[in-house]
Amino acid sequence: xxxxxxxxxxVILLLALVVLGPQRLPELARTLGRxxxxxxxxxxxxxxxxxxELRAAEDATEPKPASPPPPDRPPDG
Numbered sequence: 143x144x145x146x147x148x149x150x151x152x153v154i155l156l157l158a159l160v161v162l163g164p165q166r167l168p169e170l171a172r173t174l175g176r177x178x179x180x181x182x183x184x185x186x187x188x189x190x191x192x193x194x195e196l197r198a199a200e201d202a203t204e205p206k207p208a209s210p211p212p213p214d215r216p217p218d219g
Contacts, residue, residue, distance in 0.1 A: 146154075159167055 158170070162170060
């Protein structure tokens with residue numbers, strides 16, 4: 143994930159704690175969590191829509207089975 147290891151993550155969290163303070167850090171974490179959840183939901187919806195469109199395009203290009211010819215009828219007369 144972005145090449146960030148555990149030590150780098152600890153440094154980032156400590157810097158955030160120093161810059162934002164202990165009161166605003168939980169609020170920021172909640173906001174980021176909601177943002178990532180919304181982003182994931184939007185990506186999942188877009189992926190499902192693309193999958194549905196591809197499936198519909200495949201169905202439209204499949205050859206339809208030919209209908210059987212009408213039965214032979216004797217001539218009127």
